[in-house]
Amino acid sequence: MALGEFELIRRFFDRPTAHAGVVHGVGDDCAVLAPSPGHQWLVSTDMLVEGRHFLSTVDPEALGHKALAVNLSDLAACGATPRAVFLALALPRADAAWLEAFARGLFQLADAHGVALAGGDTTAGPLNLCITAMGEAPAGQALLRSGAQPGDTLWVSGTLGDARLALEAFRGTVALTGEAFAATRLRMERPTPRVALGQALRGLATSAVDVSDGLLGDLAHVLAASDVGAELQADALPRGAHLAAQPLDLQRLCTLTGGDDYELVFTAPADGDDAVRAAAARSDTPVTRIGRITAEPGLSCVDAQGQPVPAPGASFDHFRNP
Structure with missing residues (x-):
């Protein structure tokens, strides 16, 4: 029997939540979160699109890992402690074996960092993964891009x-x-x-x-x-x-x-x-x-002798790179 949307969520993504900052997770229209006293939320969103960010032949367990890892990396760059993530998942079909492997990869990394899956959405469509990650840091201590000083x-x-x-x-x-x-x-x-x-x-x-x-x-x-x-x-x-x-x-x-x-x-x-x-x-x-x-x-x-090294190309840009 084909998997329905809510059976898919219950079977692969609904787990008991006992994580810091997450009062209530999957199962309602909104998650209920609470930052630690004296802390600020740090939030990042990343999207992974088949054919653009990953190959169609990628192992789904590895894809589950990477989908979360790229968001945790953004939190890391800001000095955050990860707390919760939200997953929006578009699937061409509800393939139970694929979903089981994907969820396994995602939750292995989530458990390693004490992160809860606190909500999200699923729909039919071209394979597309979008994760919003939330972390926290003591107020005023987040690392930003804007603080570099001459001599650093x-x-x-x-x-x-x-x-x-x-x-x-x-x-x-x-x-x-x-x-x-x-x-x-x-x-x-x-x-x-x-x-x-x-x-x-x-x-x-x-x-x-x-x-x-x-x-x-x-x-x-x-x-x-x-x-x-x-x-x-x-x-x-x-x-x-x-x-x-x-x-x-x-x-x-x-x-x-x-x-x-x-x-x-x-x-x-x-x-x-x-x-x-x-x-x-x-x-x-x-x-x-x-x-x-x-x-x-x-x-x-x-280079090591102080001579200029020409840029070998440009970094990736989603709207300039083919």
């Missing part, structure tokens, strides 16, 4: 470029071994939201953003919001072993403009290196210093 150091978490390398392998422009393809595909389909690092950077980082559309493009948002410039050291950008084995031009394409990394790029005071490294250690997240903030507007990119 520039940092990034983890490594960059693996997701773009996997995409190039899917496109057939790069040949990867089975091991390399599996490892980079994992980075593309199951990104790690840097939630613990974002929280550890509260009161320390002067600005932050997550790398979703490419380092150059996402860093440009910080520079515009803060009315500053930056010098970026292209050869200092951290990359994994599989990307490091590729030609330098491809490495720079992937690290500078590749999207789907979901690492945090942030700035900190020039005398704060030890504090940044301590925050990284507390959150068990590797970080690398990759440049500095300048008073002069604009973004310059240089």
Whole structure:
């Protein structure tokens, strides 16, 4: 028998709610939420569309993970503690096996971060996933894009470029071994939201953003919001072993403009290196210093000898990229 809308919700997405901040979740016209005393809500929404954000062949469990991970990454960039998410799901058909795997991937990551699914909507249509995530931070302590100051150091978490390398392998422009393809595909389909690092950077980082559309493009948002410039050291950008084995031009394409990394790029005071490294250690997240903030507007990119590195392309833009 075909699954109906409400049976679909009850079977795959309705779970008992016992999470901080969620008074009442799935089952009514609205969820009832309450922030912790002295805290502010931080809210983000992301949409994933088949053929635009993910391939039709993606494993549904991985898709459930990624749909939530990209939203948790936004909360991480603002230093938030995740509390609740809302899922709007358009499906071409109600496939029980697909839904079971998708929900499993979503809830595994949600449970790892203590997040409740507090509501949402389902409908028939082309495959489209839209999640609204809510987190909280102590009042006045949210990390924003607008706080970078001249003289600040520039940092990034983890490594960059693996997701773009996997995409190039899917496109057939790069040949990867089975091991390399599996490892980079994992980075593309199951990104790690840097939630613990974002929280550890509260009161320390002067600005932050997550790398979703490419380092150059996402860093440009910080520079515009803060009315500053930056010098970026292209050869200092951290990359994994599989990307490091590729030609330098491809490495720079992937690290500078590749999207789907979901690492945090942030700035900190020039005398704060030890504090940044301590925050990284507390959150068990590797970080690398990759440049500095300048008073002069604009973004310059240089190599290890200080010579200019031309941008290998533009970061992703939904209305400019085919």
